[in-house]
Amino acid sequence: MNRTSRFRLRASSVAPIEDPLWCKLFLSGNGGFAETLLAPIVVGDSMNEPLGPDAYGYLAYDDQDIGYAEHPQYNWVEIKETGTQVILGDDDTRVIDLPPEFGPIYYYGQRTTKLSVCSNGWVAPDTSTRCDFNNIYLPDPLAPQRIIALLWDNFDPTAFGWIGYYHDAPNHRFIVEYDSVPYFPQYQQWEKFEIIFYDTTLAGPTGDNVFVVQYATASGIGSVSAAMQNNEGTAGLNYCWNARYPRQAAPIVPGRAIKYRAQGSSALAERLPAANYEPRTVKLTCVPNPVSGRAEISYALPVSGNVDVVIYDAAGRTVKSLATGHSSAGRHLLNWDARQVPEGIYFCRLETEQGKQNLKLIVTR
Numbered sequence: 001m002n003r004t005s006r007f008r009l010r011a012s013s014v015a016p017i018e019d020p021l022w023c024k025l026f027l028s029g030n031g032g033f034a035e036t037l038l039a040p041i042v043v044g045d046s047m048n049e050p051l052g053p054d055a056y057g058y059l060a061y062d063d064q065d066i067g068y069a070e071h072p073q074y075n076w077v078e079i080k081e082t083g084t085q086v087i088l089g090d091d092d093t094r095v096i097d098l099p100p101e102f103g104p105i106y107y108y109g110q111r112t113t114k115l116s117v118c119s120n121g122w123v124a125p126d127t128s129t130r131c132d133f134n135n136i137y138l139p140d141p142l143a144p145q146r147i148i149a150l151l152w153d154n155f156d157p158t159a160f161g162w163i164g165y166y167h168d169a170p171n172h173r174f175i176v177e178y179d180s181v182p183y184f185p186q187y188q189q190w191e192k193f194e195i196i197f198y199d200t201t202l203a204g205p206t207g208d209n210v211f212v213v214q215y216a217t218a219s220g221i222g223s224v225s226a227a228m229q230n231n232e233g234t235a236g237l238n239y240c241w242n243a244r245y246p247r248q249a250a251p252i253v254p255g256r257a258i259k260y261r262a263q264g265s266s267a268l269a270e271r272l273p274a275a276n277y278e279p280r281t282v283k284l285t286c287v288p289n290p291v292s293g294r295a296e297i298s299y300a301l302p303v304s305g306n307v308d309v310v311i312y313d314a315a316g317r318t319v320k321s322l323a324t325g326h327s328s329a330g331r332h333l334l335n336w337d338a339r340q341v342p343e344g345i346y347f348c349r350l351e352t353e354q355g356k357q358n359l360k361l362i363v364t365r
Helices: none
Strands: 020-028 034-042 058-062 093-097 105-107 110-112 114-118 122-125 148-152 162-168 173-182 190-198 211-215 225-229 236-241 256-262 283-287 294-301 305-313 318-327 330-337 344-352 356-363
Touching: 020 356, 058 236, 114 162, 114 173, 148 190, 148 211, 283 344, 283 356, 294 305, 294 318, 294 344, 294 356, 318 330, 318 344
Parallel strands: none
Antiparallel strands: 020 034, 058 256, 093 114, 105 110, 114 122, 122 148, 148 225, 162 173, 173 190, 190 211, 211 256, 225 236, 283 294, 294 330, 305 318, 305 344, 344 356
16 A cells, blocks of 8 residues: 555546556565556546447437437337327237328338347348347347347247337338237236337437437336347447346336437448458457356457467456467457456456557456
């Protein structure tokens, strides 16, 4: 403890939120003892920051992100009395045509005039024949293409409830509502939620449509997903997965609103299928994060060279060396078993000849 020669560190206003600044701590003592530790000092706090961006540039603003002009306000739009019902069976998906007056939907840069509506709490711009009821962590190539998961779980609208859509032309929006749709198979809990697409006259910087998801209830969300991904499953945001949230995400409760908007910060290479992926800079990711068991850590290199991929704990101690030595250009996958470490905050550090990246990891049980 330093009581006599204290000092203060200030981070630049452009430093990324929660980026760890790695400092060297030199220890010495009697008998020739000497040791050097890497100590991370974390910049800021992301709790009231938007989630993202993903590889394409989408951000998710919830109604608690009050420091941003884009943060939404919960304002439920009831359409049951005026809307058109979508007749759906159990584990069923129907394709509807968007009204010509509303225009197309642009999602991850792709244009469509159709919207697929699934009974299991998700929609997908364009045509889909999938009806998956088992939610998985997004992004994932095995998930339905272009999925927008409002509350992705096993719902059964044949028991009771209403699912429908409405074009609110004066307000430039197209709404899909799930009203009192019950969970299968117990039917004792049900949810009411909706997605509001705004037409291209209110599009974001990329030209993609802005959309807002609103939750009137949150009675049984322990096993649901609120997430989105692109066609290939290579880019996406995971707001909630089985009641686990990134630090930036306010928990889903009645009266919660989440706005999704693309700002276009990623390279065009991210839109290509994974087989053609050619990174322009070093890139480090972890899925899932938070981690409760095994995690898949991937890194990408623009050119071949030497790499070090190491897991550190919050005190800067080495927990696991995942890779060291020469690595070819392109994307590489590593596995980390987090069941062997206590709950808490960890950091994955990638060092290459082209640059360095740090990734914050949260281990939960």
